[in-house]
Amino acid sequence: MAVPITSIKKKELTQEEIKQKKLKELQSLIAEQEQALNKILKITGELDGAGVFDALKAMIQAKNEIAKIAVDQASRDPVTNLINHVLNATSVISSIDPDVTGKLAKSVKSGLHEAELYRGNEQRVSIFQLMTALNDPDTNRAVKFGLDFLKGMGKELGEEN
Numbered sequence: 743m744a745v746p747i748t749s750i751k752k753k754e755l756t757q758e759e760i761k762q763k764k765l766k767e768l769q770s771l772i773a774e775q776e777q778a779l780n781k782i783l784k785i786t787g788e789l790d791g792a793g794v795f796d797a798l799k800a801m802i803q804a805k806n807e808i809a810k811i812a813v814d815q816a817s818r819d820p821v822t823n824l825i826n827h828v829l830n831a832t833s834v835i836s837s838i839d840p841d842v843t844g845k846l847a848k849s850v851k852s853g854l855h856e857a858e859l860y861r862g863n864e865q866r867v868s869i870f871q872l873m874t875a876l877n878d879p880d881t882n883r884a885v886k887f888g889l890d891f892l893k894g895m896g897k898e899l900g901e902e903n
Contacts, residue, residue, distance in 0.1 A: 853884070 755763070772779060789795060801808060815821065835843070875881045 849884075 876885065
């Protein structure tokens, strides 16, 4: 009768055997991906020939100086003013109802189109024509909107004083 197995011995690979195994795996992978590796090598060769790697190396070596220049440029008054304008404009735009801005944008487009139709007309507008134009419901609506806009803007400007 056979002797029962009481212990299992796991074969431990030496460092040299591990290196050989990894080398064989790498060789197999290289053989499988030969075409892709050739393309990568060609691309890197062209980048090196164009001086891209030298430029990257110089940028990495000068990273502190580049960071200082970037911070100096970003902290200039025109740049900080631009950032503040963008933040303020974003705040204003996000607080307006999108339906209102959509309707306003469509009306501006329509107004520009209408104005373009009569752009070449050098005819002067008389006071009487101006008063008569206010009877036109579309013109009156636009004038009233403009006046209401100016009133709201004036209220806000007065609150700052």
